[in-house]
Amino acid sequence: MSQLPLRAQLASALGRTAATLSRATGRGDGSVIGGRVGLMLEPDLLRKLAADRTLVLVSATNGKTTTTRLIASALQELGGVATNAFGANMPAGHVSALSSAKDAPFGVLEVDEKYLPEVLDTTNAGLVCLMNLSRDQMDRAAEIWLLAQKWRRALDGKPAHVIANCDDPLVTWGASTAARVTWVAAGQRWREDSWCCPECGGPLDRAGSASLGQGTGAPPSADSSWACRECTFHRPEPNWVLDGEDVIDPRGTRWRLDLQLPGQANRANAAMAMATAEAIGVEPGRSLSRLRTVTSVAGRYTTVERDGRSLRLLLSKNPAGWLEAFDVADPTLPIILSVNAQGPDGRDTSWLWDVDYRILRGRPVYVTGERRLDLALRLAVADVPFQLCESFDHAVTALPPGRIDVIANYTAFQQIRAEFNRAV
Amino acid sequence: MQSELAIVWIYPDLLSTYGDQGNALVLEQRARARGIATRTVHVRSSDPVPRDGHVYLIGGGEDRPQILGAERLRKDGGLHQAIDRGAALLAVCAGYQIMGSVFGGEEGQPVPGIELLDISSGRGERRSVGELAAEVDPALGLPMLTGFENHMGVTRLGPGVRPLSRTLVGTGNGDGTEGCYAGRVIGTYLHGPALARNPALADLLLSWVVGPLPQIDDSWYQRLRDERLAAVLPR
Numbered sequence: 001m002s003q004l005p006l007r008a009q010l011a012s013a014l015g016r017t018a019a020t021l022s023r024a025t026g027r028g029d030g031s032v033i034g035g036r037v038g039l040m041l042e043p044d045l046l047r048k049l050a051a052d053r054t055l056v057l058v059s060a061t062n063g064k065t066t067t068t069r070l071i072a073s074a075l076q077e078l079g080g081v082a083t084n085a086f087g088a089n090m091p092a093g094h095v096s097a098l099s100s101a102k103d104a105p106f107g108v109l110e111v112d113e114k115y116l117p118e119v120l121d122t123t124n125a126g127l128v129c130l131m132n133l134s135r136d137q138m139d140r141a142a143e144i145w146l147l148a149q150k151w152r153r154a155l156d157g158k159p160a161h162v163i164a165n166c167d168d169p170l171v172t173w174g175a176s177t178a179a180r181v182t183w184v185a186a187g188q189r190w191r192e193d194s195w196c197c198p199e200c201g202g203p204l205d206r207a208g209s210a211s212l213g214q215g216t217g218a219p220p221s222a223d224s225s226w227a228c229r230e231c232t233f234h235r236p237e238p239n240w241v242l243d244g245e246d247v248i249d250p251r252g253t254r255w256r257l258d259l260q261l262p263g264q265a266n267r268a269n270a271a272m273a274m275a276t277a278e279a280i281g282v283e284p285g286r287s288l289s290r291l292r293t294v295t296s297v298a299g300r301y302t303t304v305e306r307d308g309r310s311l312r313l314l315l316s317k318n319p320a321g322w323l324e325a326f327d328v329a330d331p332t333l334p335i336i337l338s339v340n341a342q343g344p345d346g347r348d349t350s351w352l353w354d355v356d357y358r359i360l361r362g363r364p365v366y367v368t369g370e371r372r373l374d375l376a377l378r379l380a381v382a383d384v385p386f387q388l389c390e391s392f393d394h395a396v397t398a399l400p401p402g403r404i405d406v407i408a409n410y411t412a413f414q415q416i417r418a419e420f421n422r423a424v
Numbered sequence: 425m426q427s428e429l430a431i432v433w434i435y436p437d438l439l440s441t442y443g444d445q446g447n448a449l450v451l452e453q454r455a456r457a458r459g460i461a462t463r464t465v466h467v468r469s470s471d472p473v474p475r476d477g478h479v480y481l482i483g484g485g486e487d488r489p490q491i492l493g494a495e496r497l498r499k500d501g502g503l504h505q506a507i508d509r510g511a512a513l514l515a516v517c518a519g520y521q522i523m524g525s526v527f528g529g530e531e532g533q534p535v536p537g538i539e540l541l542d543i544s545s546g547r548g549e550r551r552s553v554g555e556l557a558a559e560v561d562p563a564l565g566l567p568m569l570t571g572f573e574n575h576m577g578v579t580r581l582g583p584g585v586r587p588l589s590r591t592l593v594g595t596g597n598g599d600g601t602e603g604c605y606a607g608r609v610i611g612t613y614l615h616g617p618a619l620a621r622n623p624a625l626a627d628l629l630l631s632w633v634v635g636p637l638p639q640i641d642d643s644w645y646q647r648l649r650d651e652r653l654a655a656v657l658p659r
Contacts, residue, residue: 135441135442143441143486143487144486145486145488145489146486192436192440195436195437195438195468196437196438196469196489196492201438201488201489201492202470203437203468203469203470229470347553347554347572348442348553348572348574348616349572350442350443350446350572350615350616350617351442351443351616352443352446353443353444353445353446353449353616353617353620354442354443354445373644373647373648373651374648376644376647376648377620377644377645377647377648378446378620380644381446381449381450381453381620382449
């Protein structure tokens, strides 16, 4: 890294200056503009910055930012880690992350699902961690079957070692052209996108599964095997298994997770992180002690205080994410739901109809956000009583002091975070 | 009709890309509000389509599932029999195209449909993504159509169908019309929960199979419609 060619050194330095300026002028956290400036001066900068490091790419529909954080934490056992901790997950963000820690021997990069092929080609990363694929922001995102197809093509013929969740049939299919795969049975709650075989289109038979439709999700079950009824495609034998609160490593040793991050989805993220860390030489005992120190990730799961109310912030961007958030939310507490439909959220709110809100019956439910009427109708049709609130602040003051859960989608979440000085 | 209204959702395992379930939930809710018991059947693409349902729904999907869905529906034949027996159908987006004689596959290649509607579709030049508003054929007596479209399709209507509406905002079929209908079959590019934004369309489908319906409280539907139409229609 210290051997960067002069032009790349200059591009990297100017990019960091742009990032500093962006932060100083309050325009943003600088990770995108800095990377853009660097790439403008040296289009090959990402490849050059990636060379000579042990690099992990992390991609999925949900859990990218958290899993990136967990893997980066684990690798700190071995040395310095460059990482895009705040979710700037396209090449400009990658350049910025690697530039800002030029001498770190390790890099852990969250990668947008669509960009994975390009970033893999450019960086020639040695490790790729793939967790899940489900419907997400269809007005601007790629169709997921197509996305998995692109992953297959990108991994084919590359030396990368892939760590993949074999409980997700589409991820399994996307990963299975890789030269080497470590399979992790990390579970799959949202199954509405994997009733058909990605290989042949035939029906997938799934163990321990709720029936199709309604989006209620599968209970976390030890047996999550699946197989196509018409071709030979089936779940590979896992090397690692997430079993309730425990991770079982390839030697059969059981590790109680005891994370501070809540919920089944984070236990799955931790299992993926432990398997990835071991592939780089961090044994489970050491990685786990690092994972347990993570309490919140870019504001997710953090608790903020206002006027005697303790608000726990949960981010959910798509139907699978809402299922995970419901798993974390406390059924005895009131809940505020906030939904927007700005560009980063997807301008289409249809996905609200894929979420099963009936689980909220019996809780005080407060609805806000720019698209609160879409959510209001959705809840009315589901027979979930709710209060409509003009703003987040109105919702908070309408509730008595005490603990409150908050679930918001992307820009709604960022708006709330901004009210609390960008809580992390 | 028997004691229960049977809502049949065709192939949610293939064609349920984004919120298509909403149409079934809205039909259930609006029937229930009138004291009509409902039963919703989710038909996997490996299973036969029941012949004895009342309202059938088929949703949107990616190219490959659309082709698989069309093949299986054609082999099955159940949907044709149900429609012949007087059932109603709402076909959305990819499901709408399947109802015609032909549609465009992954590379734009023609793929045969199931010929339930006199339409033919192909791939357009660019993807149409965004809000749509359209005036419904006056013969149907429905208020403005509102919804979201996300497709690359262009659909030509034959003499056997009538356009469902004339677009004010959005692309629809690509010729200034959006969707079509013939008998008790309605097709539309309004993807996801089209019926949530158009409860009168839901009631039309219901009334075709159960007869005239009493008014119900529509306030949440109406508030959402008003907001969306105000957001997209020129003032």
